[in-house]
Every structure is written in structure tokens, then in C-alpha cells.
Amino acid sequence: MKIRAYLRASTSEQNAERAKEYVRNFAESQGHVIEQFYVEQASGRIYERPELNRLIEDSFAGDVLLVEQVDRLTRMKTEDWEKLKDKLKFNGLRVVAIDLPTSYQILTPSVDQLTSEVMSAVLKGINNLMLDVLAAMASKDYIDRRRRQAEGIAQNKANFKGKQQVQETVDKCLEVDKYIEVNQLSQVKACELAGVSISTWRRFKNRSASSS
Template identity: 55%
Template sequence: MFIRAYLRASTKEQDATRAKLDLTRFADERGLKIAATYIENETGSTLKRPELFRLLSDCQPGDVLLVEQVDRLSRLNTEDWSKLKAEITAKRVRVVALDLPTSHQLAQQGDEFSSRMLDAINGMMLDMLAAIARKDYEDRRRRQAQGIQNAKSRGAFKGRPEDEKRNAALTAMLKSKQSWASIVAATGVSTSTLARLAKRIREEETAI
């Protein structure tokens, strides 16, 4: 049995490794060692998380997927959570979350009957916490949208400040006829940002 730690944060500005010490302490207290750590900065509301699926690909039956909280694993909608859970079940991976005490015993080897009972109980608790995590995500998105709408109605919403230095460099790359693919590969910028800057360049050239 291998313990595989999964660390996730939603944005590149957040520290995905923040909980690493807590996960290590949890393993040490039980005489266990974390065999591998998988770190990524992706939203929990999508299945597009390459490190999570690399972890599952590396797993053997009986391995433990260790997370700080269930919401680090999932803020998925019902359909996507079912897909992820099916993948976890097919790989026979045990999910252990620090915020889910019923899962802690799964980090230890036990007899088949006890393991199956714990798996059943833990599965129900995982479903419940995953649903709560999704509701929290949707509530925050709704409050954020309401706040933006209220600010717009007052004329107070300015949007995210433009990164002028970055955009100037991207504009220069676009003007030098570099391909969008090469710019994305080199900078990690989104194609929507490039589209907005390309439109601005066209408008400026038309105005001249």
C-alpha cells in the first residue's frame, strides 16, 4: 500500500503546497510514509486536472489518496463527481481526508470485512461532503455575481486591473506575427486574452 498525497489550489496565485505539512504529520503519526506528492493549481469544479489523474494512473489497488479536505478533491457537479468516484472505485483506491475522520482508518491495513464496512461508510460521507463542497462553490459564485452586478449598477465596478506590462509584451509578440500556439506555450496566457489583444491591435490599425 502506497500513500499518495494530492495538493490542489484553485489559482496560480494560491499556494497548493500549503497543506503539505499537515498531510506529512498525519502520515508520520501513524507510522506511514507518503510515497509521492501530486501538486496542481486547478479549480476543483472541473475534471480537467492532469495531476489528479496521473495520481490515479500511478495507483495500485489498496493505495491511499490522501487530501487535506474533500473539497480539494471535488467541487464537481453530480455528473462529474460520479465519473471521478467511478474512476477511484475502479482503481480500488482508498480516499483519506483529514476533515473526514471516518476515513482515517482506511490509511491502515485491516481485515477484509472491516475494510469493506469502512469503504461503505466512507463512500456515503464522501458523497455528502462532495455535495456540500459543490453547494459552497455555487453559493460563492452566485454571491460574487450579485456583488459585481450591484457594483456595476452603482458604477463602481472596474473589473480586474489590466496587467499593462504583460499585455505590452504579448502585443509585441502578436505584432511580430508569432503564432498563438507558440505564445500560449511560452507564456501560459489564455487564448481569450490573445483574442482581446488582437482585436485591440486591429482597432488601433483601423483608426490610424
């Protein structure tokens, strides 16, 4: 079993290295090493992604596709997500997402074969269900964000006092909210995963609340 990490390209080299280090540390904490990193330049909204296709072509049945966040794979139309799932299943690839703890079992099989088989079947069902639910939510979240921007509703950065925040920071803070509400992550874990400091996120929350 080889671990292949799939990452989204970042405009900042520092953020890109942070993402690699975060994923690498996670793999090591589970007793594994990353075989190769695949950094995607294409939009996460489209089905045809060169690096994802290359990862699938390089893989063998039983290999793991590791992502930082579920929406790195699922932020697409429902019909495209179904096609991607079929493609991954056909190639025998298993998905592990750091923000989806039910997927970790893939990396830590039980010593007891019977227990392993039973738990694997149960967790596989739960994991597939969670992936579908989060895929639907990621798609809806993407559409809602674009709608709010188009309508001029998402004016969070304008509500900041002092230094104006860039839209990327606002988006990261909104991701933190999603991880806390949907994935039940702690504030610290959610901020780490979104790539924003907890102090910045707290300022965002406080100022958003005071402006509402």
C-alpha cells in the same frame, strides 16, 4: 500500499509548503510516509485535471489518495463526481481525507482479521456515504459562493474595520465555519486546516456579527 498526496496549487509558496508539511505530518502520525505529492493547477470545479490523472496512472490497486480536505476532490458537478468515483474504484484507489476521520481506518487495519473485515465493510459504507454527502455540499457551497459574489451580497471584507481583508482571507474564514458546522471539527483544528489563524477567524466572526 503507497500514499499519494493530492494538493491544490497555492498562490503563496509559504501556503504550499504549509499544506505539504501538514499532510506529511498526518501521514507520519498514522505510521506512513508520502510516496509522492501531486500539486494541481487546474480548477477543482472541472473533471479533467492533469495532476489527478497522473496520480491515478501512477497508482496501483490498494494505493491511497490522500487529500487535506474532501472538497479537493468533490467540488464538481454531481455527474462528474460520479465519473471520478467510478474511475477511482476501477483503479483500486482508496480515498483518505484528513477532514473525514471515518476514512482513517484505511490506514490502520485491525490485527484481528474478522474484526478488520467487519469494521472495514461498515466504515467503507459510512465513508462512501459521507463522501457523497460532502461532495453534494461542496458543489452547493461553490455555487452559492459564486452567486453571492455575483449579486454583491458577500461584502464581508468591507465590514472589517482598520486593515481591509483580502477575499482569500474571507474565503478561508468561511471554510472554517463549514468545517466546524459540517465536519464537527474544533475551532483550532478547523483554522489549521483552512490555513488561517484562529485570531483572524475570531475577528471575522465578531465583525460579521456586529455588522449584521
